[in-house]
Amino acid sequence: MIGRINPLYILGGVSVLLLISILSLYSIKSNYTDAKIKYKETKELTTKLVALKRLYSKRFILPRKYNSSVEVTHSGATTKLYAQKINLQELNSLMKYIINSTYQIQSFKIEKISKTKATLKMDIK
Amino acid sequence: MFSKYKNNAKTIFLDPIFYTQYTLSKEEKLDIILSPSLYWVQKVVIPVKTTREAKKLLESVFDGVLLEGDYSYDLYKDGEYFFAFAYENQKILKALKDANIETQNINNIYFAQKELQNIDGAFEINKKQVIYKKDGIIMLLPPSLKGDDEYEELDLSHIQLSKHTIKLKYKKSYKKNITQSDLKLLKPIMLVFILSMMFFAQYYITSQQTTEIVKKTQNLFASNHLKSTTIQNKSMLLRYTNIQKRQDNIREYLSTLLSFRLTQDEHISKIKLNGNTLRVELENTTPNTQTYIQKRLAKKHIKYTIDTKQNKTILEISI
Numbered sequence: 001m002i003g004r005i006n007p008l009y010i011l012g013g014v015s016v017l018l019l020i021s022i023l024s025l026y027s028i029k030s031n032y033t034d035a036k037i038k039y040k041e042t043k044e045l046t047t048k049l050v051a052l053k054r055l056y057s058k059r060f061i062l063p064r065k066y067n068s069s070v071e072v073t074h075s076g077a078t079t080k081l082y083a084q085k086i087n088l089q090e091l092n093s094l095m096k097y098i099i100n101s102t103y104q105i106q107s108f109k110i111e112k113i114s115k116t117k118a119t120l121k122m123d124i125k
Numbered sequence: 126m127f128s129k130y131k132n133n134a135k136t137i138f139l140d141p142i143f144y145t146q147y148t149l150s151k152e153e154k155l156d157i158i159l160s161p162s163l164y165w166v167q168k169v170v171i172p173v174k175t176t177r178e179a180k181k182l183l184e185s186v187f188d189g190v191l192l193e194g195d196y197s198y199d200l201y202k203d204g205e206y207f208f209a210f211a212y213e214n215q216k217i218l219k220a221l222k223d224a225n226i227e228t229q230n231i232n233n234i235y236f237a238q239k240e241l242q243n244i245d246g247a248f249e250i251n252k253k254q255v256i257y258k259k260d261g262i263i264m265l266l267p268p269s270l271k272g273d274d275e276y277e278e279l280d281l282s283h284i285q286l287s288k289h290t291i292k293l294k295y296k297k298s299y300k301k302n303i304t305q306s307d308l309k310l311l312k313p314i315m316l317v318f319i320l321s322m323m324f325f326a327q328y329y330i331t332s333q334q335t336t337e338i339v340k341k342t343q344n345l346f347a348s349n350h351l352k353s354t355t356i357q358n359k360s361m362l363l364r365y366t367n368i369q370k371r372q373d374n375i376r377e378y379l380s381t382l383l384s385f386r387l388t389q390d391e392h393i394s395k396i397k398l399n400g401n402t403l404r405v406e407l408e409n410t411t412p413n414t415q416t417y418i419q420k421r422l423a424k425k426h427i428k429y430t431i432d433t434k435q436n437k438t439i440l441e442i443s444i
Contacts, residue, residue: 007306007307007310007311007314008310010310010314011310011313011314011317014314014317014318014321015317017317017318017321018317018318018320018321018324020321021320021321021322021324021325021328022324024324024325024328025324025325025327025328025331028328028331028332028335029331031335032331032334032335032338035335035338035339035342036338038342038355039338039341039342039345041355042342042345042346042355043345045355045358045359045362046345046346046349046351046358048362048366049349049351049358049361049362049365050349050351052362052365052366052368052369053361053365055369056365056368056369056372095379099376099379099380102372104368104372105372105375105398107398107399107400108396108397108398109395109396109397109398109399110395110396110397111394111395112392112393112394112395
């Protein structure tokens with residue numbers, strides 16, 4: 001007849017509530033830690049990946065001074081360099097330029113044909 | 126069912142001033158007839174057909190009649206008249222408390238107006254009060270007016286109770302009903318409840334932070350124009366790392382080869398990179414130079430194969 005709830009039931013109820021809150025908090029804390037670790041990993045991954053992509057996705061540009069001695073052709077993503085008779089000093093300078101840049105050297109062949117001249121074939125991606 | 130309860134419950138008259146203090150066990154039940162002092166009654170004609178419709182007009186029936194208070198209303202129909210009631214829960218609850226009647230001891234609560242309407246004449250309801258009916262309304266004779274006349278005592282045990290009962294609202298009197306044992310439990314209940322709320326608040330904050338960090342993670346991919354999953358991006362990173370390793374090796378090995386100290390006649394005649402092999406041909410090399418080259422390569426921890434044919438040296442280095 002009278003709608004009073006036994007206080008022990010209320011205590012039981014709030015205890016269950018406390019248990020649920022603790023378990024929920026434990027679970028969400030674990031999720032948060034995982035999310036933080038994943039974020040850190042992803043940040044490291046993206047930083048590295050973006051830097052590497054930037055380094056190795058550069059399109060090859062031949063400095064003007066080599067235009068007369070080096071022929072440049074493009075085949076898809078690959079740039080082909082060809083010099084039938086290139087002066088050794090000029091070749092040395094060109095190789096320094098390529099090596100000190102971050103172009104992707106796929107293959108090359110340098111062959112000395114005389115004391116001062118050489119041939120060059122190179123594929124750069 | 127009703128008769129069963131009735132048989133078990135004792136009928137009492139409850140007055141807020143002249144009351145008996147009961148000592149009841151948990152199992153004992155009482156049917157309580159409320160004294161006219163605990164309610165207001167009006168015998169009225171309301172131009173509606175049903176009790177339900179009349180109930181909607183109850184407040185207006187007592188408009189300007191009642192003292193200030195928080196009233197509940199009730200009514201029943203008797204012939205062409207409606208008997209409208211206004212009562213205060215708090216007052217009734219106080220009267221129950223004063224009489225030491227716990228809520229668990231209450232079977233039903235009735236209005237004296239309904240239950241005693243068949244009395245004929247005046248009766249002594251307790252030692253100090255007389256109850257009587259005038260113009261169909263049950264009234265109490267105040268003690269001061271009772272005088273010395275002696276009245277027959279009203280025997281409540283033989284009263285046939287009606288089905289018209291009232292339900293009390295306990296919400297506002299809850300605090301007053303709290304017992305000492307309840308109070309002892311109040312602190313732990315509050316403590317546990319507050320702790321739960323704190324944990325839930327912390328849960329909510331952490332949940333928001335988690336959502337935020339997940340969004341930030343997703344944004345990292347989007348803002349850097351990367352693939353949508355970590356696996357795809359890891360695979361891409363591996364590809365670029367391999368590219369970097371290969372390119373670094375090519376540059377390091379070329380740098381080492383070009384830094385060989387050769388004599389006037391010795392020279393590199395051919396360098397070829399094909400796949401993962403760097404092949405170098407040197408002309409006019411002396412055994413001393415060949416030894417020097419091998420020492421340099423070993424010092425740099427470069428894996429190689431060397432082939433010497435007369436004065437020609439062929440080096441093959443794996444990238």
